[in-house]
Amino acid sequence: MKSNASSCQEYINSLDDDRKLAITQLRQVIVDNLPKGFQETISYGMLGFVVPHSLYPNGYHCDPSLPLPFINIASQKNFISLYHMCIYSDNNLLEWFKNEYPKYCKNKLDMGKSCIRFKKIDNIPYQLIGELAAKITVKQWIERYEQSMTK
Secondary structure, three states: OOOOOOOHHHHHHOOOHHHHHHHHHHHHHHHHHOOOOOEEEEEOOEEEEEEOOOOOOOOEOOEOOOOEEEEEEEEOOOOEEEEEHHHHHOHHHHHHHHHHHHHHOOOOOEEOOOEEEEOOHHHOOHHHHHHHHHOOOHHHHHHHHHHHHHO
């Protein structure tokens, strides 16, 4: 569900109480662990963490006027989603995440290419998401992104 919120706080305030708490905790663990350089914004109607144009002027190839996306979180109809763009383009990171997930959650990993879905909001592995957020620097993400564009 795409939000029309114009700020991160407005996005959070628009949520039901149970979702508000989970999204707030998820956002905070990302903020606390994300390497310096990423910028928090509303991106694609979700909370987003991007590489700002000041660090990567080329922007996102789909629309260069937009900054390069890295992580988004959203409250969807039936789940909370976390989109991690690097996990889609880095098999080592993907395998690490898949191997670590069972150490933090008993329920089966529900995942698409870059989307991790949390249907049970009481079982969001916040510590693991913090570790995932900390794994890639802005410089590393730009390098991986550019490598994926040349393929």
